[in-house]
Amino acid sequence: MRLKPKMLVKLKIKRRSKDRQLHRYKERFIMKVQGFAFRITLLVVVILVALALPMITVALPPIAVDPDPNLVLLKPIPDKLVVLTFDDGPASHATIVTPILKSLGFGGSFYIADFDSFHTRKDWYMTYRQMKAMAKDGFEIGNHTVGHGAG
Numbered sequence: 001m002r003l004k005p006k007m008l009v010k011l012k013i014k015r016r017s018k019d020r021q022l023h024r025y026k027e028r029f030i031m032k033v034q035g036f037a038f039r040i041t042l043l044v045v046v047i048l049v050a051l052a053l054p055m056i057t058v059a060l061p062p063i064a065v066d067p068d069p070n071l072v073l074l075k076p077i078p079d080k081l082v083v084l085t086f087d088d089g090p091a092s093h094a095t096i097v098t099p100i101l102k103s104l105g106f107g108g109s110f111y112i113a114d115f116d117s118f119h120t121r122k123d124w125y126m127t128y129r130q131m132k133a134m135a136k137d138g139f140e141i142g143n144h145t146v147g148h149g150a151g
Contacts, residue, residue: 094130113144
């Protein structure tokens with residue numbers, strides 16, 4: 001059977017399109033391989049840097065940081081120490097407890113809670129002025145948790 005010129009042109013076009021498609025597949029494959037190789041190279045570099053990091057940090061001079069700028073941790077703890085703590089911040093802590101402790105020369109830690117009643121019943125709790133005055137007198141004012149529940 002003899003091929004007609006039109007059929008030859010069609011075969012050549014089909015062949016070219018298959019060649020182009022094959023070329024595209026090859027290019028995509030090469031790009032994937034190159035991308036994979038790049039990722040592997042990057043991973044190796046990250047691992048090497050991670051392994052070298054301890055050696056780099058050892059070579060750096062230490063940064064001078066004062067471990068206790070307020071000299072709280074360096075004070076010796078006296079024998080038979082009693083720590084007085086007061087919770088929730090009722091008004092009686094400022095009006096009754098603080099003057100008694102102050103007259104005896106004792107300190108204390110007061111932990112103020114932010115209960116819902118703190119916002120609705122201001123007369124039950126210490127005011128911010130009272131807390132500030134207590135802190136000025138040397139008493140410790142701290143933050144209490146929202147409640148006493150275990151969870």
